[in-house]
Amino acid sequence: MKSILDNKRNDVLSLLNSGHTVAKIVRRVRVSKATKLTIENKRCCVQKIAKDGLGNAIQAKEELSHSLKINVSADTVRRTLKNYGLGALPEVKKPDISDDNAKERLLWCKDRIDWTLDNWKRVIFTDELRKTRKHGGGRIMIWREISYSRIGWLCKIEGNLNSKLYKSITDDDLEQCIDEMSQKLKLRRDQVIL
Numbered sequence: 001m002k003s004i005l006d007n008k009r010n011d012v013l014s015l016l017n018s019g020h021t022v023a024k025i026v027r028r029v030r031v032s033k034a035t036k037l038t039i040e041n042k043r044c045c046v047q048k049i050a051k052d053g054l055g056n057a058i059q060a061k062e063e064l065s066h067s068l069k070i071n072v073s074a075d076t077v078r079r080t081l082k083n084y085g086l087g088a089l090p091e092v093k094k095p096d097i098s099d100d101n102a103k104e105r106l107l108w109c110k111d112r113i114d115w116t117l118d119n120w121k122r123v124i125f126t127d128e129l130r131k132t133r134k135h136g137g138g139r140i141m142i143w144r145e146i147s148y149s150r151i152g153w154l155c156k157i158e159g160n161l162n163s164k165l166y167k168s169i170t171d172d173d174l175e176q177c178i179d180e181m182s183q184k185l186k187l188r189r190d191q192v193i194l
Contacts, residue, residue: 036072037080044068045077046084057081121148121185124177126170128161143169145177149184152177 008029015025037045041064048054048063057077064070064077081087097105112119124147132139141161145152155169181187 036070036076041068041070042080042084045080046086049081049086122181122187123147124174124181126174128157143173145174147177147181149181150177 011029012025015028020028044067045060045064048060049057054060054063057074060077060081061072061074064072078087124145126143126145128141128143130139130141141157143155143157143161143166152173155173157165157169159165
């Protein structure tokens with residue numbers, strides 16, 4: 001059991017004698033019951049997660065009960081980890097890409113692995129994005145081009161994107177980007193890669 005200072009002990013005793021509840025005394029004096037984990041046990045718990053690769057508090061709890069013969073709850077382990085600056089992270093969001101599309105992208109990247117900065121300066125990337133607001137908030141679809149020389153304007157797409165609409169967007173905005181890029185980088189229009 002951890003020891004407390006004499007003046008705190010005297011404060012606790014006087015508050016108990018005057019009829020205060022334990023909860024009020026704990027809040028007022030800032031003294032709580034002893035924890036199950038010692039400092040060494042807490043360090044061991046943190047090490048099991050950080051270095052030994054245990055995935056979560058439940059696994060750490062089981063490991064502590066097995067190796068140190070200490071029976072603690074998963075919440076105790078979580079609090080300990082939080083006090084040491086460790087906590088749960090949200091799952092990393094990955095783009096929803098099919099296996100065939102992933103292989104195609106990898107081949108595309110491998111073909112260009114030896115490209116220089118001058119080669120990449122000639123490339124224009126285009127992308128469209130659809131965002132839907134939940135609970136009837138509606139949806140919006142946008143298109144944009146990105147190149148070395150600029151990030152293009154956002155184009156709001158009304159309705160569904162079909163080949164006719166895509167061509168009208170590229171005719172307006174992409175042509176302007178190609179012109180600006182070829183002037184800035186002193187390239188011919190046919191040297192720009194889409």
